[in-house]
Amino acid sequence: MAGTDASDRRPLSRRIADDLRAQIARGDFTPGAPLPSERELIELYKTTKATASKVIGMLVAEGLVYTEFGRGTFVRSRPPLRRISAARRHAAHRDAGKPVFDVQAIEQGQVPTREILFVGRGAVPSHSATWLRVATGTEVVIRRRLQLLDGDPAVLSTSYYPLWIADGTLLESPDAIPEGPDELIEKLGHRFSHGIEVFRAEMPSQEEAQLLRLRPGIPVVHMWDVDYDEQDRPLQVAHDIYAGDRHEFSYEWNEEDIRR
């Protein structure tokens, strides 16, 4: 117990949190190891339950530790992240006749599954509407599904298809599309000419946290993937929400890219 002497201007909870954080950084608690219980913290730092509980809450919010009800508080371990490479969509699936997600999963020795959450017509939300170049709320075909790896939720994926493409096609059918929506769109006579992928980090909404089974303190990565045809018409907007503690994203470049 260090750094908690006296006349310190930091609040007690902050001092305790800093102390524990330093101990974790020093390796006193290795990943997976239990922190002192709240009752022990009360003893150690001469405080009360509310404060001890708050301290743990701070570390949880930082993503440094997690709690298990009835068991204890543990240092979070950082499992290896699944690498997602961008602008990957078409290159990858062209080889396989399978959805990109499945191809990448199988490459990495994991079993992909999916739960269809919604298929049907609906109003396109604001951000995706901008990418589709339609007004917010325009009716489109929506496919929403949760994609899992070895049974663990990995990506919450929502795709928006304009009616001029999806109307009356299998895209409106609630069944899974074996070859994936991209291949289906090509079969319908459209052609992916160019696209853009846009990312940002956020904290999950309640619903996202629940569906992706995210522990507190874990951010998500939102990705919008927009595909256009030769006439620069948006064919689809895919909005994927990745569990932040299980994914990273990579992009490669070489001299050809620079000097074009």
Place this chain on the structure above:
Amino acid sequence: MAGTDASDRRPLSRRIADDLRAQIARGDFTPGAPLPSERELIELYKTTKATASKVIGMLVAEGLVYTEFGRGTFVRSRPPLRRISAARRHAAHRDAGKPVFDVQAIEQGQVPTREILFVGRGAVPSHSATWLRVATGTEVVIRRRLQLLDGDPAVLSTSYYPLWIADGTLLESPDAIPEGPDELIEKLGHRFSHGIEVFRAEMPSQEEAQLLRLRPGIPVVHMWDVDYDEQDRPLQVAHDIYAGDRHEFSYEWNEEDIRR
């Protein structure tokens, strides 16, 4: 006040938080608008300070609201995000003789500044060491600086240069490098041939949150940019930490990329 009737299995704090969240989603509180004060919440929901305070803490951790000491709690507004396009480094700076950060900032009408935090030799941390293909702790030249836009912290940037490149060069000098490190490296006779950019989302450490002046509930995006020469030797590893509420990242592709 809805959804707080009775015999609800959710904890009171959760019910109140859900209630407020729904009201925000409905637009009862618009971005920038104040939430009921904690004392008002105590009245409204017949509870106590600790619980009201916890409710606010939950919403803050979600990044939905923020508090200002002595003023109140307000709905967070989402300012437009600065777009960062990847594999951008060399293409962009080649035109300008300026660091990429400055070029992109000026393009968007903002004033770039930087605070040098550290320049000198040091031990390369584990993740960057992997990318540099050296052992963790190997001595390298490190340049660490905080980059700001219109005075607001935007990126915390740490670059690692192997000694065979940086030894005895301006890269070791604590002054800013007017043309940017990339151009300097090229002047030293090296050539950027290819590279990779890797991203992931995290919650900030205490230090990162402080330097970037991040509000609670805002994640950061870590980006590693690794550049190689023609012989596939890593010339540098740049580790940038972006404030998550002020940036998004984009990548474009077209048919040429697919069919190579």
Place this chain on the structure above:
DNA sequence: AAGTGGTCTAGACCACATA
């Protein structure tokens, strides 16, 4: 001075996990 968020104590009870 009045209102706001931030912190803390003291103590109680509930829900879950484990031996």
Place this chain on the structure above:
DNA sequence: ATGTGGTCTAGACCACTTT
């Protein structure tokens, strides 16, 4: 049965902002 985290009440004080 015991130990763990989760929640809550009641009340006090502090620090900051605004009028």
